[in-house]
Amino acid sequence: xxxxxxxxxxxxxxxxxxxxxxxxxxxxxxxxxxxxxxxxxxxxxxxxxxxxxxxxxxxxxxxxxxxxxxxxxxxxxxxxxxxxxxxxxxxxxxxxxxxxxxxxxxxxxxxxxxxxxxxxxxxxxxxxxxxxxxxxxxxxxxxxxxxxxxxxxxxxxxxxxxxxxxxxxxxxxxxxxxxxxxxxxxxxxxxxxxxxxxxxx
Amino acid sequence: xxxxxxxxxxxxxxxxxxxxxxxxxxxxxxxxxxxxxxxxxxxxxxxxxxxxxxxxxxxxxxxxxxxxxxxxxxxxxxxxxxxxxxxxxxxxxxxxxxxxxxxxxxxxxxxxxxxxxxxxxxxxxxxxxxxxxxxxxxxxxxxxxxxxxxxxxxxxxxxxxxxxxxxxxxxxxxxxxxxxxxxxxxxxxxxxxxxxxxxxx
DNA sequence: ACCAAACATGTAAATATCAACATGTTTATT
DNA sequence: AATAAACATGTTGATATTTACATGTTTGGT
Numbered sequence: 001x002x003x004x005x006x007x008x009x010x011x012x013x014x015x016x017x018x019x020x021x022x023x024x025x026x027x028x029x030x031x032x033x034x035x036x037x038x039x040x041x042x043x044x045x046x047x048x049x050x051x052x053x054x055x056x057x058x059x060x061x062x063x064x065x066x067x068x069x070x071x072x073x074x075x076x077x078x079x080x081x082x083x084x085x086x087x088x089x090x091x092x093x094x095x096x097x098x099x100x101x102x103x104x105x106x107x108x109x110x111x112x113x114x115x116x117x118x119x120x121x122x123x124x125x126x127x128x129x130x131x132x133x134x135x136x137x138x139x140x141x142x143x144x145x146x147x148x149x150x151x152x153x154x155x156x157x158x159x160x161x162x163x164x165x166x167x168x169x170x171x172x173x174x175x176x177x178x179x180x181x182x183x184x185x186x187x188x189x190x191x192x193x194x195x196x197x198x199x200x201x
Numbered sequence: 202x203x204x205x206x207x208x209x210x211x212x213x214x215x216x217x218x219x220x221x222x223x224x225x226x227x228x229x230x231x232x233x234x235x236x237x238x239x240x241x242x243x244x245x246x247x248x249x250x251x252x253x254x255x256x257x258x259x260x261x262x263x264x265x266x267x268x269x270x271x272x273x274x275x276x277x278x279x280x281x282x283x284x285x286x287x288x289x290x291x292x293x294x295x296x297x298x299x300x301x302x303x304x305x306x307x308x309x310x311x312x313x314x315x316x317x318x319x320x321x322x323x324x325x326x327x328x329x330x331x332x333x334x335x336x337x338x339x340x341x342x343x344x345x346x347x348x349x350x351x352x353x354x355x356x357x358x359x360x361x362x363x364x365x366x367x368x369x370x371x372x373x374x375x376x377x378x379x380x381x382x383x384x385x386x387x388x389x390x391x392x393x394x395x396x397x398x399x400x401x402x
Numbered sequence: 403a404c405c406a407a408a409c410a411t412g413t414a415a416a417t418a419t420c421a422a423c424a425t426g427t428t429t430a431t432t
Numbered sequence: 433a434a435t436a437a438a439c440a441t442g443t444t445g446a447t448a449t450t451t452a453c454a455t456g457t458t459t460g461g462t
Contacts, residue, residue, distance in 0.1 A: 013305065030301070036418095037419075039419085065426080065427045068441080080305070083302075085309055094233070100211070102375060102378045105369075106215070107282055108282075108286055116286065178300055185295070202447095225409095237449080240412085241448075264457080
């Protein structure tokens with residue numbers, strides 16, 4: 001159902017991006033939940049322009065490198081909002097090739113199974129650590145719960161910079177949500193692996 | 202990388218199945234981690250026959266309904282084992298359209314966001330309950346840890362039926378692993394939703 | 403006897419996704 | 433001055449996946 005279309009519109013809702021920028025965004029946090037290769041992105045941008053949902057202006061980078069900066073149109077904004085507010089039913093399948101292999105565990109020797117399982121645990125722990133690091137980098141953006149009701153005075157405001165409490169209106173809420181969810185997903189994966197690794201020893 | 206090929210070979214490793222049976226299997230527990238529609242399965246079965254990885258015999262159901270029962274060949278078994286023992290690197294993206302919408306939360310009103318979030322919580326809780334029910338149905342298949350070291354006597358054996366402890370050699374281990382993992386995944390999802398639902402009230 | 407649900411197998415067309423091909427510029431480092 | 437990494441945009445071909453089209457049988461319930 002053309003999710004990439006809406007992923008691009010959603011990114012352009014806040015600011016203009018080039019195709020390359022969009023590719024880069026998919027390597028950031030949102031890439032945990034949606035992404036596409038540049039070979040899919042460029043044709044999709046073309047299509048969205050044809051449909052009048054986005055527009056671009058060509059900008060010169062350096063001497064002659066042309067880059068196309070895309071912006072969302074009113075029509076694009078409207079279609080984005082319609083999609084975003086629409087509840088979807090859950091996908092029947094959330095694909096995981098490792099778990100498919102686990103279903104076929106009886107095809108493996110104990111040693112092969114242990115090797116596979118321990119490799120997965122190693123990789124998942126590394127990913128978890130990376131997400132934890134990113135989470136700790138993000139959290140200082142938010143004012144802590146205790147401080148949020150404190151009567152504001154100049155000194156306090158200065159100390160907090162532009163930080164806002166973690167509430168609905170916080171412009172970084174989306175970023176926080178995907179990062180905390182990715183972290184929870186990965187923590188759950190590691191926990192499950194740790195609970196079951198003894199089966200192979 | 203033709204995962205469906207290996208999913209089918211894996212299913213046929215234990216017993217023969219028709220194309221319809223394979224479709225049905227993907228509606229069972231393994232469907233939480235891999236599945237395909239019948240329109241993808243039938244051409245794949247054809248291809249696997251052409252490659253000599255599976256074979257079939259035609260069986261008559263009732264008066265004239267022909268069904269093709271597929272079995273795995275030695276060559277198929279060999280390719281399955283090669284794939285199954287091979288560690289894979291983690292996917293960069295595990296797609297989740299709902300979380301993509303959450304990243305774009307700022308495009309929604311508080312009411313729209315709450316509606317979307319609460320709908321997701323409702324659906325995830327229902328799925329969790331279903332998985333819990335299935336988990337409780339499966340668990341009696343296993344002998345409890347305390348009983349597994351008990352010296353066996355006729356009465357005891359009869360009481361336990363064919364139940365075996367939850368160990369590497371247990372033929373239901375794969376089934377248990379995918380079900381417990383699906384349960385953990387869903388529990389983690391519900392927990393995360395519950396931790397954050399107050400953002401929208 | 404009728405009917406619905408489940409059983410059973412396929413094909414066609416559209417869409418989505420990825421790997422590889424293809425080309426060139428800019429920036430930072432050595 | 434050379435080079436590597438990052439920036440930047442495309443196309444092509446192969447696969448993977450879904451939706452819709454297409455047809456027919458068997459089983460269980462009323």
